[in-house]
Amino acid sequence: MRIVTLAAAQLGPIQRAESRQHVVARMLELMDQAKAKGATMILYPELALTTFFPRWYMEDQAEVDAWFEREMPNAATLPLFERAKEYGMAMSFGYAELTPEGRHFNTCILVDRTGKIVGKYRKTHLPGHSEFDTSRAFQHLEKRYFEPGDTGFPVWRTEGGLFGMCICNDRRWPETYRVMGLQGVEMVLLGYNTPSVNSQKADEGPEKRLFHNRLSVQAGAYQNSTWVAAVAKAGNEDGFPLIGGSLIVDPNGEIVAEATTEDDELLVHACDLDATKFGKATIFDFARHRRIEHYGRITAQTGVELPPE
Ligand code: CDV
Numbered sequence: 424m425r426i427v428t429l430a431a432a433q434l435g436p437i438q439r440a441e442s443r444q445h446v447v448a449r450m451l452e453l454m455d456q457a458k459a460k461g462a463t464m465i466l467y468p469e470l471a472l473t474t475f476f477p478r479w480y481m482e483d484q485a486e487v488d489a490w491f492e493r494e495m496p497n498a499a500t501l502p503l504f505e506r507a508k509e510y511g512m513a514m515s516f517g518y519a520e521l522t523p524e525g526r527h528f529n530t531c532i533l534v535d536r537t538g539k540i541v542g543k544y545r546k547t548h549l550p551g552h553s554e555f556d557t558s559r560a561f562q563h564l565e566k567r568y569f570e571p572g573d574t575g576f577p578v579w580r581t582e583g584g585l586f587g588m589c590i591c592n593d594r595r596w597p598e599t600y601r602v603m604g605l606q607g608v609e610m611v612l613l614g615y616n617t618p619s620v621n622s623q624k625a626d627e628g629p630e631k632r633l634f635h636n637r638l639s640v641q642a643g644a645y646q647n648s649t650w651v652a653a654v655a656k657a658g659n660e661d662g663f664p665l666i667g668g669s670l671i672v673d674p675n676g677e678i679v680a681e682a683t684t685e686d687d688e689l690l691v692h693a694c695d696l697d698a699t700k701f702g703k704a705t706i707f708d709f710a711r712h713r714r715i716e717h718y719g720r721i722t723a724q725t726g727v728e729l730p731p732e
Pocket of ligand 1: 469550551563590591592593595615616617618
């Protein structure tokens with residue numbers, strides 16, 4: 424057995440006026456709880472340090488940049504790195520990254536138990552739009568504030584296993600998991616901020632959104648025989664609700680832990696990375712069963728091309 428005792432640390436709402444220092448204090452409280460429960464790794468959501476700012480339309484670049492981190496760790500996040508190191512706990516969280524070259528990414532990192540950043544992933548599938556959209560019930564301006572990630576979907580050998588990351592909307596795309604699956608991934612870590620209602624379809628509410636969340640994560644886990652942990656930023660941020668439903672899914676695609684609130688909430692599960700082996704050696708033994716001669720369209724083509732009439 425190769426056990427990673429994973430703490431999925433859901434965060435409740437973060438209001439626009441809330442400081443990073445206050446959020447980090449909440450994250451440290453969850454880390455303390457995780458330590459008390461024997462966790463060896465803790466996962467926090469996408470854009471964990473602030474409110475989900477892409478819902479706000481901004482034209483002033485200085486105002487936009489104030490939501491971004493120019494270095495990691497920085498003064499606000501150093502306490503997280505220090506406490507995780509003291510506890511011997513690996514850690515992953517998401518943040519808005521502004522690079523020295525002035526590039527903007529929706530990023531997450533993987534930090535090992537010694538406090539070293541061993542992995543960085545930049546969000547590939549950016550949802551939403553780049554200009555103010557009057558047809559929507561509310562804005563989702565990720566395409567305005569971020570550029571698509573340039574990392575692809577690497578897998579890192581650390582903490583006794585093979586770990587990958589993706590962010591929020593990435594979880595809905597089978598390609599995300601398969602690219603990691605082809606590198607033998609044993610645990611995918613992901614965080615999300617998912618509005619409780621579809622901004623373009625009022626009757627797609629929280630039930631349907633939680634269903635799509637489970638469906639995507641469970642399918643990704645099963646079809647690649649990997650653990651997947653998905654952790655939400657949840658609850659009502661300045662009048663804009665986000666789903667909770669954080670979950671840990673085993674390599675059979677079954678949910679082993681699921682959040683019940685829309686607040687700060689910790690899920691802890693002892694995940695045996697060796698449980699990935701059976702599926703990878705049998706029904707999803709890619710080397711034996713995949714037929715890549717028929718998959719060319721997946722990388723040759725982006726949108727739908729209809730067959731001739
Ligand atoms: N932060 C996100 O990527 N949210 C999307 C919403 C807009 C659908 C998601 O896939 O959950």
